[in-house]
Amino acid sequence: MKEPMLQIRNLWKEYDDNIVLERLNLNVNEGEFISIVGASGCGKTTFLNLLLGTECVSRGEIRLDGQPLRQEPSVERGIVFQKYSVFPHLTVLENVLIGLEFGSTQLSGHWLGRMFGPQRQQAQQQARSMLAQVGLSHAEHQYPHQLSGGMRQRLSIAQSLVKQPRILLLDEPFGALDPGIRKDMHELVRKLWQEQHLTVFMITHDLSEGFHLGSRVWVFDHPRLDPQSPERYGAQVTFDIPLHKTAIQSAQTPHLLTEHVSTMVQPIPDAI
Numbered sequence: 713m714k715e716p717m718l719q720i721r722n723l724w725k726e727y728d729d730n731i732v733l734e735r736l737n738l739n740v741n742e743g744e745f746i747s748i749v750g751a752s753g754c755g756k757t758t759f760l761n762l763l764l765g766t767e768c769v770s771r772g773e774i775r776l777d778g779q780p781l782r783q784e785p786s787v788e789r790g791i792v793f794q795k796y797s798v799f800p801h802l803t804v805l806e807n808v809l810i811g812l813e814f815g816s817t818q819l820s821g822h823w824l825g826r827m828f829g830p831q832r833q834q835a836q837q838q839a840r841s842m843l844a845q846v847g848l849s850h851a852e853h854q855y856p857h858q859l860s861g862g863m864r865q866r867l868s869i870a871q872s873l874v875k876q877p878r879i880l881l882l883d884e885p886f887g888a889l890d891p892g893i894r895k896d897m898h899e900l901v902r903k904l905w906q907e908q909h910l911t912v913f914m915i916t917h918d919l920s921e922g923f924h925l926g927s928r929v930w931v932f933d934h935p936r937l938d939p940q941s942p943e944r945y946g947a948q949v950t951f952d953i954p955l956h957k958t959a960i961q962s963a964q965t966p967h968l969l970t971e972h973v974s975t976m977v978q979p980i981p982d983a984i
């Protein structure tokens with residue numbers, strides 16, 4: 713049997729006395745789309761930061777392809793935040809290009825600057841193709857302040873995906889968007905997930921969005937809580953809900969989804 717792409721073993725994350733996450737044991741296969749839901753402050757973003765490598769685990773480990781995950785950001789992992797992370801003084805095309813420039817001109821830890829000649833032409837081609845995929849070809853010379861919220865979020869996605877990561881981390885990516893635009897973005901993310909064979913982790917506060925897009929839903933919660941000392945126990949994944957294609961389709965009809973999910977909910981055995 714194929715080894716899971718990501719293996720999370722007895723993972724703990726603490727900030728001083730604050731235990732944020734405890735005893736996470738999870739496997740993720742390549743190509744899964746994990747929707748992450750849970751109460752505010754229970755450690756969802758912290759978990760994403762651990763996967764990204766901007767935070768270190770306190771105990772336990774994360775393995776990628778059987779090897780310890782590098783505790784620093786790398787091109788195999790891209791992230792999109794709720795707040796637009798684009799550079800305001802660069803055009804749409806330059807915003808996508810800069811990701812490629814950062815990636816390709818690093819030497820001995822120093823960023824040497826811009827690409828030139830054929831290398832730049834190739835990068836421009838790659839950036840334009842990415843902009844076409846997110847539907848922004850017509851806006852390549854515009855600046856971020858000239859774009860709508862949805863367009864800016866498309867740009868953030870293009871910026872992350874142009875480096876062809878295997879893992880895409882989405883931290884409430886659509887939280888600030890109007891419902892109509894969110895729907896368009898759902899279609900875009902679903903298309904990119906399938907076409908680019910990505911493994912996606914998406915935090916959302918919108919349960920229906922999580923069920924609609926995910927192939928699996930994780931619920932982060934505190935199985936143990938000390939009201940006198942809330943920092944004493946960390947959150948765990950208390951429910952791991954696999955959603956097969958039929959469930960994703962039935963997301964359009966919530967009552968069917970509820971019935972389907974109730975037969976598939978899998979409490980995590982060691983969550984107490």
Ligand SMILES: Nc1ncnc2c1ncn2[C@@H]1O[C@H](COP(=O)(O)OP(=O)(O)OP(=O)(O)O)[C@@H](O)[C@H]1O
Pocket residue numbers: 727730732750751752753754755756757758759
């Ligand atoms: N760098 C840090 N230093 C100290 N404590 C931190 C740090 N980052 C997060 N925390 C703490 O970790 C806990 C979890 O925060 P986190 O942002 O991961 O929660 P969340 O579930 O993503 O919340 P929300 O849904 O509101 O975004 C909080 O108590 C927070 O104060």
